Amino acid sequence: MNDTYDAIVIGAGHNGLITAAYVAKAGLRVLVLERRELVGGTAVTEEVFPGFKFDTGAHRISRLYPPLVTDLKLADHGLELLPLDPTVFAPTLDGGHLSLWRNPENTIDAIRQLSDKDAASWNGFAALVAKATGLLETLYESSPPEALSKKRKDRWAMLRMAGRLRRLGKRDMVEVLRILPMTAVELLDEWFETDVLKGTLGAAGITGIFQGPMAAGTAYLFLHQHVGTKQGILRPALRVRGGTGRLAQALAGAARSLGVTIRTGAWVERIIVEDGRAAGVALVGGEEIVARQVISNADPKRTFLDLVDPVNLGTEFLRRVRNIKFNGVCARVNLALGELPDFSSLPGDGPHLRGLISISPSLRYLERAFDDAKYGELSREPFLEAVIPSLTDPSLAPQGKHVMSILVQYAPYHLKDGVWDESRCDALGDRVVETLAKYAPNIESAILHRQVLTPLDLELVFGLTEGNIYHGEMTLDQLIFMRPVPGWARYNAPIKDLYLCGAGTHPGGGVTGAPGYNAAREILKRVK
Amino acid sequence: MLRGTPFHERTAPLCQAQNWRRWAGYLAASSYELTHDREYYAIRSAAALIDVSPLYKYVIRGSDAVRFLNRVLTRDVAGCDMHQVMYGPWCNEAGKVIDDGTLQRLGEESFRLTSAEPNLRWLCDNAFGLRVTIEDDSDTTAALALQGPTSREILNNVSDADLDSLKYFRLAFARAGNIPVTITRTGYTGDLGYEIWADAQQAIRLWDILMDGGRSYGITPSGIYALDVARVEAGLLLIGVDYIPANRALIEARKSSPFELGLGWAVRLEKGFVGQEALLEEWQRGPAWQFKGLELDWNSLEKVYAEFGLPPELPMIAWRTSVPVYAGAAQVGYATSGCWSPTLKKYIALAHLRSAHAERGTSVEMEVTVEHRRKKAAARVVDLPFFDPERKRS
Ligand SMILES: Cc1cc2nc3c(=O)[nH]c(=O)nc-3n(C[C@H](O)[C@H](O)[C@H](O)COP(=O)(O)OP(=O)(O)OC[C@H]3O[C@@H](n4cnc5c(N)ncnc54)[C@H](O)[C@@H]3O)c2cc1C
Numbered sequence: 054m055n056d057t058y059d060a061i062v063i064g065a066g067h068n069g070l071i072t073a074a075y076v077a078k079a080g081l082r083v084l085v086l087e088r089r090e091l092v093g094g095t096a097v098t099e100e101v102f103p104g105f106k107f108d109t110g111a112h113r114i115s116r117l118y119p120p121l122v123t124d125l126k127l128a129d130h131g132l133e134l135l136p137l138d139p140t141v142f143a144p145t146l147d148g149g150h151l152s153l154w155r156n157p158e159n160t161i162d163a164i165r166q167l168s169d170k171d172a173a174s175w176n177g178f179a180a181l182v183a184k185a186t187g188l189l190e191t192l193y194e195s196s197p198p199e200a201l202s203k204k205r206k207d208r209w210a211m212l213r214m215a216g217r218l219r220r221l222g223k224r225d226m227v228e229v230l231r232i233l234p235m236t237a238v239e240l241l242d243e244w245f246e247t248d249v250l251k252g253t254l255g256a257a258g259i260t261g262i263f264q265g266p267m268a269a270g271t272a273y274l275f276l277h278q279h280v281g282t283k284q285g286i287l288r289p290a291l292r293v294r295g296g297t298g299r300l301a302q303a304l305a306g307a308a309r310s311l312g313v314t315i316r317t318g319a320w321v322e323r324i325i326v327e328d329g330r331a332a333g334v335a336l337v338g339g340e341e342i343v344a345r346q347v348i349s350n351a352d353p354k355r356t357f358l359d360l361v362d363p364v365n366l367g368t369e370f371l372r373r374v375r376n377i378k379f380n381g382v383c384a385r386v387n388l389a390l391g392e393l394p395d396f397s398s399l400p401g402d403g404p405h406l407r408g409l410i411s412i413s414p415s416l417r418y419l420e421r422a423f424d425d426a427k428y429g430e431l432s433r434e435p436f437l438e439a440v441i442p443s444l445t446d447p448s449l450a451p452q453g454k455h456v457m458s459i460l461v462q463y464a465p466y467h468l469k470d471g472v473w474d475e476s477r478c479d480a481l482g483d484r485v486v487e488t489l490a491k492y493a494p495n496i497e498s499a500i501l502h503r504q505v506l507t508p509l510d511l512e513l514v515f516g517l518t519e520g521n522i523y524h525g526e527m528t529l530d531q532l533i534f535m536r537p538v539p540g541w542a543r544y545n546a547p548i549k550d551l552y553l554c555g556a557g558t559h560p561g562g563g564v565t566g567a568p569g570y571n572a573a574r575e576i577l578k579r580v581k
Numbered sequence: 582m583l584r585g586t587p588f589h590e591r592t593a594p595l596c597q598a599q600n601w602r603r604w605a606g607y608l609a610a611s612s613y614e615l616t617h618d619r620e621y622y623a624i625r626s627a628a629a630l631i632d633v634s635p636l637y638k639y640v641i642r643g644s645d646a647v648r649f650l651n652r653v654l655t656r657d658v659a660g661c662d663m664h665q666v667m668y669g670p671w672c673n674e675a676g677k678v679i680d681d682g683t684l685q686r687l688g689e690e691s692f693r694l695t696s697a698e699p700n701l702r703w704l705c706d707n708a709f710g711l712r713v714t715i716e717d718d719s720d721t722t723a724a725l726a727l728q729g730p731t732s733r734e735i736l737n738n739v740s741d742a743d744l745d746s747l748k749y750f751r752l753a754f755a756r757a758g759n760i761p762v763t764i765t766r767t768g769y770t771g772d773l774g775y776e777i778w779a780d781a782q783q784a785i786r787l788w789d790i791l792m793d794g795g796r797s798y799g800i801t802p803s804g805i806y807a808l809d810v811a812r813v814e815a816g817l818l819l820i821g822v823d824y825i826p827a828n829r830a831l832i833e834a835r836k837s838s839p840f841e842l843g844l845g846w847a848v849r850l851e852k853g854f855v856g857q858e859a860l861l862e863e864w865q866r867g868p869a870w871q872f873k874g875l876e877l878d879w880n881s882l883e884k885v886y887a888e889f890g891l892p893p894e895l896p897m898i899a900w901r902t903s904v905p906v907y908a909g910a911a912q913v914g915y916a917t918s919g920c921w922s923p924t925l926k927k928y929i930a931l932a933h934l935r936s937a938h939a940e941r942g943t944s945v946e947m948e949v950t951v952e953h954r955r956k957k958a959a960a961r962v963v964d965l966p967f968f969d970p971e972r973k974r975s
Contacts, residue, residue, distance in 0.1 A: 329853075363710035364652045367674050368855055372706050 058084045058314075060576075061334055061342060063321045063360070064350030064516075064555065066094025068569030070304035070315075072348055072554040074125055075573030077311040081580070084342065085313060086334065088320035088516060093301025094350065095515050095522065096564050102502040104451040105389040108297040109506065110515060110522075111564045112440045112458045113137070113290040113409060116281040117300075118194075118566045130306035133294040135445055139408035141288040142399075143253040144492045146414065150398040151249045152405055157285030164250060171245045176285070178244045183284040184221055185229045185276050191217050193280060193560040196571050197534040197542045234529060237271035238416050248415035256413040256436055257288055260462065261523045261562060263380035265423030266416045270529035277527065277561070290409050292442055296449060297564065324349070324356075326365045330549035334360075346550045346580060348572065351516060352524035353377060353537035353557040361548065370547050373538040377531065377557075381466035381508035381520025382426060386485045389502035390455040393441070394493035407444050412437035412488060422463055429469025431481055434488055436462045454501070461485050466508040466519045473509035481505055523562025524555050533559055544572040545579070552576050583608050586634040587723040587784030591792075595802050602805060605635040605697070605719075610804040617810075617898070618923075620803035624770050624811045625924050627799030628729040630791060631808055633769075633776065634784075636682075637699055638722050642691040643713035650684065650692060653707050655839055655856070657849040661686045666750045666765050669847040670839050671703075676859030677827035677836035679703060680820060681844070683767055685752050693718070693763075693778070697820040703828075707855065723784035727791065728774030728811070730972055731798035736764065736775055739794035744775075749974045758790045769808060771815020773972040809899040810920050813931060816874060816965030818842060822901045823872070823917045823931055840868035841933070843965060871939035874963040875906070875916060875947055877928040881959035882949070889952045895921040895928060906932050907946045907957060913938040916947055922967060929967050930960070938962070 062073045065087035077083045091097055095110030114134070121127065139152040139159075151167060154160045157179065165172035191214075198210035218226050232240055237258035241251040255266040258275035265271075282289040293300045305315055320337040324347050333343035349356040357366060357374045366374075399405055413419060413436055422432035439459040443450040450456045464481055471477065482505040489496045508520030517524070525531055534542045537557045544552050554572035556562035585593065586607050600611040609632065612620055623629040641650065650658040656669035663686055670681040682696040694704075704715050727735065733744050742755030742764050752765040760783045768774035779787050792800060812819065820826060827836045839848050840863055850861050882893045899920035906914040919930030930947060938945060941964050946957035 358710060364648060364853060368703070368706050369674060371709050375709065 058082045058342070058344040059580075060084070060346040060348055061086060061344040062348045062350060062554070063324075063334065063356075064088075064094060065092035065301070065305065065315060065317070066350045066555060067096045067301055067304055067564055067566060068555045068572070069094070069348070069350030070301065070308050071121060071125070071566045071569030072350070072573045072576070073313045074304065074308040074311050075570065076348070076576060077308065077313045078124075079577050083308075083313045084344065085308070085315040086319040086321055086336070086342075087315065087317045090317050091298070092305045092315060092317060093298050095517070096297045096301050098296025098298030098449075101387055101504050102389050105454070105456050105502065106296055106449045107387040107456050107504070108440075108442065108458050109385065109387065111297050112442070112460070113292060114297070114300070114564045115278055115289055115291070116565060118570055119281075121566045121570060125304065125307040127300075127303045127307060130303035130310075131295075132300055132303035134291045135294055137290040137292060137408045139404060140286060140290050141253055141409040141411050142405035143249050143411045143413055144396045144398045145249050146491060148398045149249060150396070150405070151247075151253060152408065153253070153287055155286050160285070164247070167247045167250065168245075171247050171250055174244045179285040179287070181228065181232070182276065182279055182287065184225050185232060186280045186282070188217060188221065188229055189276060189280045192533065193567055196544065196575055197536070197559040199534060199540070199542060232272050233276075234269050235272035236269055237266040237275050238420075240272040240275070241416065248417070249413070252413040252415040252418055253411050254287055255416045255419060256411055256438070259419060259423070259436070260438075260460075261383055261521070262526050262528055263378070263382050263426065263463075263465065264528065265420040267420050273529055273532070274527055278563070280560075288409060288411070290440075292440070292445065294446060296442065296446070300564070321360060323362070324360045324551065326361065326548055329365070331551035346552065346576065348552040348554050348576065350555040350569075352518050352521070352555060353553060354379065354518040354525075355516065356553060357546070361551075365548055367547055370538070370541070377537060378526045378528065379466070379519035379521040380526055381511065381517065381522070382463045383511070383520065383522050384461040384464035384481055384508055385506040385511070386459040386461055386482055387504040387506075388457045388459070388496075388500050389450070390441075390457055390499045391501050392495065392499045393444075393455060394457070394489070394499065395495045396493045398492070406441055410437075410439040410441070412492065426463030426465045429465055429467060431465070431477075431484060432463045433484075435464070435484065437485065437488060439489075459485055459489070464508055466512070466521075473507040478505050478507050478510075481507060524557035525562075527561050532561060536561060544575040586632050587781040588632045588634065588725070588788050590785055591788045592632055592802065600804070604805070605637065607635040609635060610802075612804040612806045613802050617804060617806035620801055620807035621810050621923060623799060623801035623803055624729050624772055624807060626730060627801060628727055628731040628735055628795055629770075629801055629803035629807060630788075630795070631726040631728065631803050633724045633726045634722075634781075636719070636724060637696045638718040638724070638778075639694045639696070639701065639704060640687075640691065640716045640718050641694060641704075641713055642716075643711070644690055645711035645713050646690045646692055649708050649711045649713045650694070651852060652854055653704065654684065655844075655848040655854055655860070656684075657852055658684065659852075663689065664752050666752055666767055668750070668767075670842070670844050672839065672856030672860070673827045674855055674859065675827070675836070676838050676856035676863060677830075678824060678839055678842060678844075679827050681818065683765070685763070685765055687752075687763070698826055721781050723779050723781040723787070725777045725787065725791065726768050726770075726774060727777060727795075727800075728768045728770040728772050730773055731795075731800075732774050735791065735795040735798050735800060736777075739790050740764065757787060760787050760790070762787065769815070769817055770811040771817065771966055771968055771973055772811065772970060773975070806898050809918075810922070813899050813918050813920050813929060814922050814924060814966065814968040816931065816967060818872070818931075819901070819918065837870070838863055838868060840864065841870040841872065843872035867936065869936060870914075870933050871936055872965070873932055873934055873939050873941075874965045874967050875919075875930040875932045875945070875960040876963050876967075877930070877947060878959040878961065879928075882928065885949055885951055885956040885958050888956075891951065893928075894951075897921055904930070905948045906934065906960075907948070908938050908943075913945060924968055927967070931965070934962065
């Protein structure tokens, strides 16, 4: 292998593939190195049990950054996105249930079954969310302004941001600024009275963070999850036909067609730094590959603390990277089912099984779930978000059978006593099944196989520090120009020719492609 | 509460003056007798025994110890021989001095670093990801400085070390009586001298052994006043007096680079270390300040005092304030320590001067307050140290 490359991308997560594709499109020779045997990172579909294919990482997409799809001709490479409708179905224990739909009228009708008042509030709330997310959307499409910088360019960026804010009009501007640092509880209590409605919306504000809905900033995360979605569609979800892994394959196909070389089973052990600049990488096994730029799709802690010799980094920078909060809180349970779950509050098959299934009966339920985690324990009653993709995509499971993936929160990476060993892993699986069985009692007998991925497994399998699904918590202190650390939000690093392109950079985690897209733009600006 | 050092049981009854000061949370004698003259002369003509236990001491061990210390210190630690001692500063990322101290290479992968201020956090921050352990030995290691022309003979008598072959800035492991000690050929006086490092539990016995063995050589417990005069003569910096550690400075202007402190010789710009980039830039630009000696002109001093019918009043105890230095009407610097040098018979001061006025031989004026009035006395810029006897190195 004595080809020379302009750029090496460490990691074939969706963001890494996107950056690779764009950089190659600009004419650079790019090599992607992925430690696993398959591409996609946390956007993969794996046949865990014979005939049963699971999205072991992300199982739904809120929104892909639109220009990606056209620029990279992803449809030609096999990408097909399927909107879930209802977006979400939330059962309760008292026989109630709520579904939110893509058509706001349907949503309002559904809410009206529970509260006239809340039904009347819906459009107003949806409009507020649309205004706030509209503001975030413009922020997300560009690299974050360096708030600490005195450069004229950065001051302009700050001004432009202020300009966009002002364009909302005074009333709305104040309203948007007011809600950004709020708690999800405060925000939702201002608008609604129905517990299951508030719980189900509020769940979007806690996903992936070591906080409950009563923590400041959860309103922001709620908005973040809705950026770019159509007004009135809340807890939105798209699926990829064939599984999330098909997205990665489409991206890999696009990248290859642009000349990118992708090697799997290639584990980068070290970034080679020479004279203060990144000069290539060394693989586990000893192979060294030189390149003019090194772009890391691994999270910032992995990149700077594991792959780079610390003597190449400044004291203050290292301290900041060390202090990035990860605190993984999610686990994943994948069930191979012989039959569909039968929810007591809405028996039988129906459209409700085709949306997200959210166990989030109230905000209090979510906060209680967090209370346990706060003291280092698995939630007694965890928040669950499940999808049964085989309903819309029969190829994922043998005829008549189903796959169900469940995101579980809170399963804290750091346990009060002990570690995530086999018995705790089993206990986690049991806890999830028991919780689900309270709503759908047939679930236990429907299970043919069960896979449990604890936060420790997520770390080991996907290379996620502390099992954090977003490459660093999405809390207010770690966003925008503070992501990954203040002063280094432009995808670059204190080592010349080293870049980041993953979810640990602005605008953060989730399958959106935005970090990878922004990173490519910044890199190309500097490489030119 | 301020603590006594491990030698307190011995030093307390000796301290006739009850003149204690605080040093890093410990009690330290300013002088033992009512005036410090005899203690000073012990440094220059016999042997002074000075309790320097309040220094911070860190023991650094591990296979990355050299890499780690090379990252922190401005000196080339890779070039530090076994049993060598190195003096030098360390800087923040902006190339401003945080502290200065000595580094003893105790073994292939073990070192002792001393400092005037606590540095554990800074060291740990820089050790991240490296295979080193850093142990704060400040309380458990006692330290004595034995300084002066007879110090070698005393140590030869009380220890099994071969001090005749122990070169300047080298160390030896030895026994004094039967106490294991590390003896370093170092000191803060600019004279022939040693520093002795031992387990704090053995401190009292070590003191007794040295005092007994040194009696006929004029060994004299000495305090900080005597030391201060000696270190000004030797042109050695005192942190917090001659410079402000970068992490304590409230404004940028209060921070100093090694170049500005006369420590350019200790900076190895070609190796990677914290502050390297900034220092390289400064070196290319040329530093704005220099740290130099001032010798006051006797006739001029006489004249400014004569105006009031006084003979010159001389600072026998070194002063530690900031005193303006002028060239004509313009202030071109400030002196930070000064005293009458009993050995050189000169009024000397350590001063920060703008580079344009720092050339050796330049005439400047230093402010002197006479009868509550600000006067200027003529002074000449000289290189440091003021006093540099051959025996220091021999
Ligand atoms: C269980 C789970 C469920 C999730 N659910 C959702 C969801 O439903 N919806 C959603 O939007 N988001 C979800 N997420 C989050 C989302 O998947 C991630 O935030 C996002 O995909 C991160 O993408 P990325 O490309 O930045 O990084 P990753 O997908 O993490 O990719 C990084 C890649 O780098 C590779 N790598 C790391 N170190 C090295 C090395 N030294 N050498 C070579 N390769 C290396 C890794 O193997 C990996 O392939 C989920 C995540 C997890 C783990």
